[in-house]
Amino acid sequence: MAFAAIKKDRENWRVTPNLLDYERICAAFSWQETERQLEGLPGKRGLNIAHEAIDRHANGPLRDHLALRWLGKQGEARDFSYGDLYRLTNQFANVLRTLGVGKGHRVFALAGRIPELYIAALGTLKNGSVFCPLFSAFGPEPIQQRLTIAEGKVLVTTDLLYGRRKISELRSALPHLEHVLVIGDPDDPSPPGTHNFRKLMAEASDRFEIPPTDPEDMALIHFTSGTTGRPKGAVHVHKAVIAHHITGTYALDFHPDDIFWCTADPGWVTGTSYGIISPMTHGISSIIDEADFDAERWYRLIQEQRVTVWYTAPTAVRMLMKAGTGIIRKYDLSSLRFISSVGEPLNPEAVVWGTEAFGLPIHDNWWQTETGGIMIANYRAMPIRPGSMGKPLPGIEAAIVHPHKDGTVDVLTEAGVQGELALRPGWPSMFRGYLHEEERYRKCFAAGWYLTGDLARKDADGYFWFVGRADDVIKSAGHLIGPFEVESALMEHPAVAEAGVIGKPDPLIGEAVKAFVSLKRGCEPSETLRKELLGHARSRLGPAVAPREIDFRDSVPKTRSGKIMRRLLKARELGLPEGDISTLEND
Ligand code: AMP
Numbered sequence: 001m002a003f004a005a006i007k008k009d010r011e012n013w014r015v016t017p018n019l020l021d022y023e024r025i026c027a028a029f030s031w032q033e034t035e036r037q038l039e040g041l042p043g044k045r046g047l048n049i050a051h052e053a054i055d056r057h058a059n060g061p062l063r064d065h066l067a068l069r070w071l072g073k074q075g076e077a078r079d080f081s082y083g084d085l086y087r088l089t090n091q092f093a094n095v096l097r098t099l100g101v102g103k104g105h106r107v108f109a110l111a112g113r114i115p116e117l118y119i120a121a122l123g124t125l126k127n128g129s130v131f132c133p134l135f136s137a138f139g140p141e142p143i144q145q146r147l148t149i150a151e152g153k154v155l156v157t158t159d160l161l162y163g164r165r166k167i168s169e170l171r172s173a174l175p176h177l178e179h180v181l182v183i184g185d186p187d188d189p190s191p192p193g194t195h196n197f198r199k200l201m202a203e204a205s206d207r208f209e210i211p212p213t214d215p216e217d218m219a220l221i222h223f224t225s226g227t228t229g230r231p232k233g234a235v236h237v238h239k240a241v242i243a244h245h246i247t248g249t250y251a252l253d254f255h256p257d258d259i260f261w262c263t264a265d266p267g268w269v270t271g272t273s274y275g276i277i278s279p280m281t282h283g284i285s286s287i288i289d290e291a292d293f294d295a296e297r298w299y300r301l302i303q304e305q306r307v308t309v310w311y312t313a314p315t316a317v318r319m320l321m322k323a324g325t326g327i328i329r330k331y332d333l334s335s336l337r338f339i340s341s342v343g344e345p346l347n348p349e350a351v352v353w354g355t356e357a358f359g360l361p362i363h364d365n366w367w368q369t370e371t372g373g374i375m376i377a378n379y380r381a382m383p384i385r386p387g388s389m390g391k392p393l394p395g396i397e398a399a400i401v402h403p404h405k406d407g408t409v410d411v412l413t414e415a416g417v418q419g420e421l422a423l424r425p426g427w428p429s430m431f432r433g434y435l436h437e438e439e440r441y442r443k444c445f446a447a448g449w450y451l452t453g454d455l456a457r458k459d460a461d462g463y464f465w466f467v468g469r470a471d472d473v474i475k476s477a478g479h480l481i482g483p484f485e486v487e488s489a490l491m492e493h494p495a496v497a498e499a500g501v502i503g504k505p506d507p508l509i510g511e512a513v514k515a516f517v518s519l520k521r522g523c524e525p526s527e528t529l530r531k532e533l534l535g536h537a538r539s540r541l542g543p544a545v546a547p548r549e550i551d552f553r554d555s556v557p558k559t560r561s562g563k564i565m566r567r568l569l570k571a572r573e574l575g576l577p578e579g580d581i582s583t584l585e586n587d
Contacts, residue, residue: 058086092123135267139542159184225482233435243429348386372429474503
């Protein structure tokens with residue numbers, strides 16, 4: 001079903017949108033000009049994300065302005081002004097310095113949405129070290145793998161996760177991991193071989209001078225998954241802050257009095273670029289909710305905190321839709337003036353539902369770990385075509401292309417033609433590499449384009465429409481999951497001979513991870529074994545990554561060169577045409 005475009009009533013803006021005239025602003029845009037909106041380190045000592053996010057405001061009129069309001073699971077609340085964050089992040093930078101952690105060293109965080117995570121992230125950046133967030137829902141295996149790849153020197157975690165994720169058992173396999181900082185009660189003894197985070201913080205000075213920072217210095221590593229191989233550590237640099245800032249202006253329409261709520265976990269790039277950095281470079285107030293999704297809680301929180309700009313994800317929107325509009329009527333959500341969503345396709349129904357439920361459409365936008373910031377968006381002042389991701393940000397050139405094996409690329413200019421979504425490199429938050437994987441990085445580029453791995457179309461008016469992934473990567477509740485990681489974990493079980501993993505369409509979470517498993521000789525399929533395999537995968541990978549369903553098969557289809565034909569597994573699962581199976585070896 002086609003949905004009518006949602007027009008914007010230009011007469012009734014409560015605050016004037018930042019991007020009123022898309023064509024004019026795009027034509028006049030320059031990254032150099034944009035950089036001038038930031039301050040740079042005093043004394044021309046470079047560009048540091050944490051200075052732009054905190055120190056700049058803490059040393060100016062926004063010192064006492066609310067930066068973060070943390071809302072705990074049990075109803076607690078803690079406020080942090082820019083001045084508070086200045087001191088706390090200085091303290092954390094000093095903690096690192098005292099431990100001998102310096103420029104370029106990787107500091108990992110494994111924690112839920114708690115204030116210490118935000119303090120550690122920004123303190124790490126101040127110190128010139130590299131911040132690497134991990135999902136708190138990860139099991140021991142993904143944690144160990146990521147710490148290994150990035151040679152993590154420090155891990156900041158909570159006492160609960162330290163025990164649950166069996167960190168002490170992982171340590172012998174992590175020779176680079178020198179310091180584990182555990183967030184717990186300062187008076188409780190920390191586990192053997194770890195430091196007490198709060199005790200170290202209490203002992204550290206709150207004065208710190210950010211060392212000179214080259215805009216190209218490594219700042220963040222975000223892990224993402226491909227179809228094959230290990231997870232990829234996408235490297236981002238301090239200069240990315242220019243893009244974090246300006247996309248906050250144009251795509252999220254930040255204004256000085258905003259109360260912003262980004263529901264994403266900082267374990268994902270959205271939770272860092274927009275859950276931490278972008279709102280702070282704008283000096284606005286953000287709220288952080290520690291609790292998991294709960295429709296009533298979310299609406300109550302918007303009402304009580306007077307949230308104005310809300311950035312969420314399609315899975316959450318679908319869960320809100322499921323909870324119904326009835327409960328919305330119990331709350332006063334009139335503070336909201338802009339709602340946006342990212343991470344997976346946003347159903348056109350959801351866009352329209354937003355208009356009915358909140359009196360505001362939900363603005364879809366598109367980007368990925370590698371791009372570091374929003375690339376394509378529906379803007380506040382621009383009509384929405386429900387189902388479309390919108391148009392490229394000012395400064396971003398996007399196209400639909402057809403890459404050839406010889407490295408050439410056809411740019412498909414005809415409207416409505418499907419191809420791979422490509423971006424012209426050069427924006428500041430563009431990833432600078434996959435850590436230790438030069439070849440994989442190189443393969444992302446062809447003929448002057450960055451190939452995103454997504455299939456899309458562009459219509460005659462320049463709106464982009466998402467079609468699907470060009471590879472077998474799975475998007476489940478916003479998490480990008482590499483099938484290979486899941487298959488490898490399953491194959492560690494003594495009964496498993498082969499495993500093939502697919503994303504099965506799911507009305508709520510987009511795709512659910514489903515595994516097909518063939519067993520070793522002498523092992524018989526049974527309900528008990530299925531449960532055992534599900535439990536095995538869950539304990540290794542964590543609930544966010546593990547399969548929800550497992551089917552037994554005599555064999556898993558492979559190509560003659562031994563590659564698992566996930567596409568075929570998927571086609572069969574969904575009853576779709578099998579396509580070209582000329583390379584199929586067994587079956
Ligand atoms: P990640 O790197 O985990 O943020 O995942 C990026 C991928 O998520 C993209 O390459 C897309 O496949 C998907 N994605 C992100 N935003 C959207 C969107 N608005 N519509 C459809 N897919 C999206």
